[in-house]
Amino acid sequence: MNIRNYILKKAEKAKNARLGWTPSDIKNQALLNIADDILENSEKIISENLKDIKNAEKKKLSVSLIDRLRLNNKRIRSMADGLRQVARLPDPVGEVIEGTERPNGLVIEKVRVPLGVIGIIYESRPNVTADSVGLCLKSGNCMVLRGGSEAINSNKILAEIICASAYASGIPEGSIQFIDKTDRKIILQMIQLAEYIDCIIPRGGAGLIEYIRKNSSIPVIAHGKGVCHTFVDRDADIEKAVKISFNAKVQRPGVCNAMETLLVHRNIAERFLPSMISKYKAAGVEIRGCKNTKKIISGIKSATEKDWSAEYLDLVLSVKIVDSIDDAIAHIEKYGSHHSDAIITENEDSAERFLKEVDSSSVYWNASTRFTDGGEFGLGAEIGISTQKMHARGPMGLKELTSYKFVIRGNGQIRE
Amino acid sequence: MNIRNYILKKAEKAKNARLGWTPSDIKNQALLNIADDILENSEKIISENLKDIKNAEKKKLSVSLIDRLRLNNKRIRSMADGLRQVARLPDPVGEVIEGTERPNGLVIEKVRVPLGVIGIIYESRPNVTADSVGLCLKSGNCMVLRGGSEAINSNKILAEIICASAYASGIPEGSIQFIDKTDRKIILQMIQLAEYIDCIIPRGGAGLIEYIRKNSSIPVIAHGKGVCHTFVDRDADIEKAVKISFNAKVQRPGVCNAMETLLVHRNIAERFLPSMISKYKAAGVEIRGCKNTKKIISGIKSATEKDWSAEYLDLVLSVKIVDSIDDAIAHIEKYGSHHSDAIITENEDSAERFLKEVDSSSVYWNASTRFTDGGEFGLGAEIGISTQKMHARGPMGLKELTSYKFVIRGNGQIRE
Numbered sequence: 001m002n003i004r005n006y007i008l009k010k011a012e013k014a015k016n017a018r019l020g021w022t023p024s025d026i027k028n029q030a031l032l033n034i035a036d037d038i039l040e041n042s043e044k045i046i047s048e049n050l051k052d053i054k055n056a057e058k059k060k061l062s063v064s065l066i067d068r069l070r071l072n073n074k075r076i077r078s079m080a081d082g083l084r085q086v087a088r089l090p091d092p093v094g095e096v097i098e099g100t101e102r103p104n105g106l107v108i109e110k111v112r113v114p115l116g117v118i119g120i121i122y123e124s125r126p127n128v129t130a131d132s133v134g135l136c137l138k139s140g141n142c143m144v145l146r147g148g149s150e151a152i153n154s155n156k157i158l159a160e161i162i163c164a165s166a167y168a169s170g171i172p173e174g175s176i177q178f179i180d181k182t183d184r185k186i187i188l189q190m191i192q193l194a195e196y197i198d199c200i201i202p203r204g205g206a207g208l209i210e211y212i213r214k215n216s217s218i219p220v221i222a223h224g225k226g227v228c229h230t231f232v233d234r235d236a237d238i239e240k241a242v243k244i245s246f247n248a249k250v251q252r253p254g255v256c257n258a259m260e261t262l263l264v265h266r267n268i269a270e271r272f273l274p275s276m277i278s279k280y281k282a283a284g285v286e287i288r289g290c291k292n293t294k295k296i297i298s299g300i301k302s303a304t305e306k307d308w309s310a311e312y313l314d315l316v317l318s319v320k321i322v323d324s325i326d327d328a329i330a331h332i333e334k335y336g337s338h339h340s341d342a343i344i345t346e347n348e349d350s351a352e353r354f355l356k357e358v359d360s361s362s363v364y365w366n367a368s369t370r371f372t373d374g375g376e377f378g379l380g381a382e383i384g385i386s387t388q389k390m391h392a393r394g395p396m397g398l399k400e401l402t403s404y405k406f407v408i409r410g411n412g413q414i415r416e
Numbered sequence: 417m418n419i420r421n422y423i424l425k426k427a428e429k430a431k432n433a434r435l436g437w438t439p440s441d442i443k444n445q446a447l448l449n450i451a452d453d454i455l456e457n458s459e460k461i462i463s464e465n466l467k468d469i470k471n472a473e474k475k476k477l478s479v480s481l482i483d484r485l486r487l488n489n490k491r492i493r494s495m496a497d498g499l500r501q502v503a504r505l506p507d508p509v510g511e512v513i514e515g516t517e518r519p520n521g522l523v524i525e526k527v528r529v530p531l532g533v534i535g536i537i538y539e540s541r542p543n544v545t546a547d548s549v550g551l552c553l554k555s556g557n558c559m560v561l562r563g564g565s566e567a568i569n570s571n572k573i574l575a576e577i578i579c580a581s582a583y584a585s586g587i588p589e590g591s592i593q594f595i596d597k598t599d600r601k602i603i604l605q606m607i608q609l610a611e612y613i614d615c616i617i618p619r620g621g622a623g624l625i626e627y628i629r630k631n632s633s634i635p636v637i638a639h640g641k642g643v644c645h646t647f648v649d650r651d652a653d654i655e656k657a658v659k660i661s662f663n664a665k666v667q668r669p670g671v672c673n674a675m676e677t678l679l680v681h682r683n684i685a686e687r688f689l690p691s692m693i694s695k696y697k698a699a700g701v702e703i704r705g706c707k708n709t710k711k712i713i714s715g716i717k718s719a720t721e722k723d724w725s726a727e728y729l730d731l732v733l734s735v736k737i738v739d740s741i742d743d744a745i746a747h748i749e750k751y752g753s754h755h756s757d758a759i760i761t762e763n764e765d766s767a768e769r770f771l772k773e774v775d776s777s778s779v780y781w782n783a784s785t786r787f788t789d790g791g792e793f794g795l796g797a798e799i800g801i802s803t804q805k806m807h808a809r810g811p812m813g814l815k816e817l818t819s820y821k822f823v824i825r826g827n828g829q830i831r832e
Contacts, residue, residue: 021773102792102794106783108793108794115805116775116805198805199805219635219804219806240828243830244829244830246830247831251830251831355823355825356437357437359529359532359821362821362822362824363822363823363824364824364825364826365824365826366825366826366827366828366829367522367826367829368829368831370830370831371824371831372822376831377516378516378518389532389615389819390531390615390637390807390819391806391807393819393822394822403805403809404809404810405775405776405778405809406777406778406779406809406810406811408778408779408780408781408787409767409771409780409782409783410782411782412659412660413660413782413783413784414660414662414663414664414667414783414784415667415668415784415787416667
C-alpha cells in the first residue's frame with residue numbers, strides 16, 4: 001500500500017468513528033481502564049522501550065534525547081496518573097457557553113462541541129502518546145497520532161495497549177489512529193488531509209513546527225518558542241526582584257517559560273545588578289551583558305544582537321539596561337516571542353501599563369514567568385502553550401480542543 | 417514604488433498604530449463622528465459612486481453586480497446607522513472572561529484583547545468599507561482594507577472621509593489603511609505579511625475565498641458557502657413544515673442561510689409534498705426532485721448528483737425523499753457545507769438527535785434556517801458567518817475579532 005493510501009485510510013477511519021457523541025461516563029471509564037492496562041503492562045512497555053534506547057545509542061543520539069526517550073516504572077506511573085487526572089476533569093463537550101431567548105421565542109444556545117479529528121505530530125517522548133489520547137479522548141476528538149521514529153517501538157506497544165483497552169471500554173472503534181510507519185513523507189501527506197483532519201498540533205522542536213506551519217493546509221495550533229523577559233523596573237522591591245529573576249532563570253532552564261533576557265531600569269541597575277549577578281554566577285549561569293551592564297559588572301561576555309532573540313533553554317542569560325519602561329516594552333515587542341513576560345515593580349501605574357501594552361500570551365506583575373502552565377493556571381491538564389492569537393492563546397487545556405455550535409429550538413418561527 | 421513596498425508600508429503603519437490601547441469613549445465618539453461625516457458628504461460619495469457605476473456599465477457588468485455597487489441616500493443612511501449601532505455595543509476589549517485566585521495567591525485573569533491587525537479583502541459592495549471599519553475599530557483592531565477594483569472610486573472617497581474623521585476624533589494615526597491601488601497582485605502580497613497582519617477576512621465569492629485560503633500564510637476566517645437543509649421528519653406538524661420550508665427557501669433566496677435542499681421522510685412525503693410543492697410553484701420556485709419525489713409530484717425536473725451540493729442562491733430547490741432520520745443526517749454530512757440545517761418534527765428524541773449529530777454551525781428545531789445571522793442571534797453586528805471550526809463558528813460579531821491574554825498579578829511568587 002502506498003503512503004498516501006495508508007494515511008488516507010487512517011484519517012478516514014478517525015473521521016467516521018464519531019467519538020464526539022460518546023457519553024462522559026464511557027469516556028471516563030475508558031481513561032481509567034487505559035491507565036490500569038498501561039500499569040499492568042509496564043514490563044512489556046519497558047522491554048519495547050529498551051529497543052528504542054539501544055537503537056538510539058547505536059545511532060549515537062544525544063544524552064538528553066535518550067533521556068527524553070527512556071521509560072521506567074516512575075514515568076509509566078506518571079502516564080497512568082495523568083490519564084486518571086483527565087478522567088476527573090469536567091467534560092467540556094455539551095457545555096452551554098451562552099444561552100438566550102430572543103423576543104420571537106427562539107431559544108439559542110452556544111454549545112461546546114469537539115473539533116472533530118485532531119492530528120498530533122510529535123517527537124521523542126513516548127509519554128506524549130498517552131497524554132494526547134487522554135486529552136483528545138476526553139474532549140471527544142478522534143485522533144491521528146504520529147510519533148517520532150526514534151520512539152517507534154515504545155509508541156507501538158503503547159498504542160496497542162491503549163486501543164485495545166479503549167475499544168473494550170466502549171470507545172467507538174477507529175477513534176484512535178496510530179501511524180506505525182516511520183517514513184517522514186507521511187507528515188507531508190497527513191497535513192494535507194483537510195477533508196478528514198480538523199486541526200494539527202505539532203509538538204517538538206522549532207524546525208518541526210516551522211515545517212508544519214509552512215506546509216499544512218489544515219489549521220495548526222502550535223506551541224511556539226519562549227523568549228521570556230523579566231523587567232526590573234526602577235520602583236522594584238530589590239528583594240522580590242532578585243528572588244523572582246533567579247527563579248525565572250534557574251529553577252528549570254530547559255523549558256519554554258524560563259526567562260532568557262533580564263531587562264533592568266538604569267535607575268536601579270547599580271543597586272540591583274551586583275548581588276543578582278553574583279547569585280547567578282554561583283548557580284553556574286553564564287551572563288551576556290549589554291555595554292552598560294558591563295560597566296557595572298566586570299568579567300562577563302558581551303551580548304550580541306543575536307542574543308536578544310535567543311531561546312537558550314540553558315543556564316545562559318542576556319542582560320540589558322534600559323532607559324525607561326517604554327524601552328523595556330519596545331525591546332520585548334521587538335525581540336520577544338509573545339510567550340511570557342514579567343515586570344517587577346511596586347509602582348501600580350507602571351505595572352498596569354506593562355500588563356496592558358506587552359502583547360504576550362501571559363503577562364506578570366511581581367511573579368515568575370515559570371508559572372505559565374496549564375496545571376499552575378488551574379486548567380487541570382495541558383496539551384501545549386500557544387503563542388498565536390487565533391483560536392487559543394497561552395496554556396491549552398480541554399476547552400481549547402473544542403469548537404462550538406449554535407443550537408436553536410423554536411416552535412414554528414419564520415423570518416419576516 | 418513597487419507593489420511589495422507599497423503594501424508593506426501600509427501593513428507596517430497599521431501594526432504600529434496600536435489602536436488596541438485606545439479607550440472605549442474615544443472609539444465610540446469616533447464611530448459617531450464618522451457616521452455624521454459620511455452623511456454630510458452624501459453628495460460627494462454619490463457622485464464618486466456614479467463613476468464606478470458608469471465604468472461598470474461600460475464594462476457591461478451584470479445587473480445584479482451593478483446593483484450591489486450602487487450607493488444612494490438610503491444606503492448611505494444605513495451605513496451611518498450601522499456605525500452608530502456598533503458605537504452602542506459593549507466594548508469587548510478588556511473584558512475579563514475568566515478569573516481565579518490560585519492557592520499560592522496569584523490572581524489570574526483571562527482578558528479579552530484585540531487580534532491586532534485585520535486584513536479585509538472584499539468585492540463590489542462599498543458599504544463593506546464602512547461596516548469593516550465599524551467592527552474593527554470598536555474591537556481595537558487596526559485594519560488593512562482591500563476593496564474590489566470595480567468600487568475603487570466609492571471606496572476611495574469613503575476611506576478619505578472615514579480616516580479624516582477618525583484621526584480628528586483621537587483614533588491613532590495609521591489605524592485604518594486603505595489600499596487605493598487596484599492591481600490584483602496586491603492580494604497575494606498582502607496575504608503573505610504574517611509579521612504585520614494577524615488575520616485575513618475574505619468577503620466575497622467562493623473563488624476569492626478559495627484563492628485566499630490556498631495562498632495565505634496568515635490565518636483566515638472565512639465566510640464559506642451555505643448549502644442549507646430542512647428535514648421534514650415523519651413526526652412533523654405539516655402546517656409548521658410548510659410554513660418553515662417555504663420561508664427558508666423563498667423569503668430571500670440569494671443569501672447563504674437560505675435552504676437549498678428539502679429532505680422529506682418517506683412516511684410523510686405523500687401527505688406533505690403535494691401542497692408544499694404547489695406553494696413553491698406559485699412562488700416561482702423551480703423544483704428538482706429525486707426519483708421518489710417524481711413519483712408523487714409530476715412535471716418536475718430530475719435532480720442530478722451535482723444538485724445535492726449546489727448553492728443555488730436562487731429560486732431553485734432540490735427535493736429528496738429519505739428513508740429515515742439516519743439517511744437525512746448522512747445526506748447532510750455528505751453534501752452540506754456545515755452552515756445551517758433544520759429538522760421539523762414534534763418528536764423530541766428525533767429533534768435532539770438531529771441537533772447533536774448534525775455537524776453544522778447552526779442547527780434548528782422547528783425554525784427557519786434564515787435566522788442564522790448576527791443580528792437575529794443578538795450579537796448586534798456581524799462581519800460574516802464562519803463555516804470553519806477553529807477560532808470562530810457561525811455568525812461572527814465583535815468578540816470573534818478578539819483574542820485573549822492571561823494577566824497574572826502576584827506579590828513575589830516563585831515556582832518551587
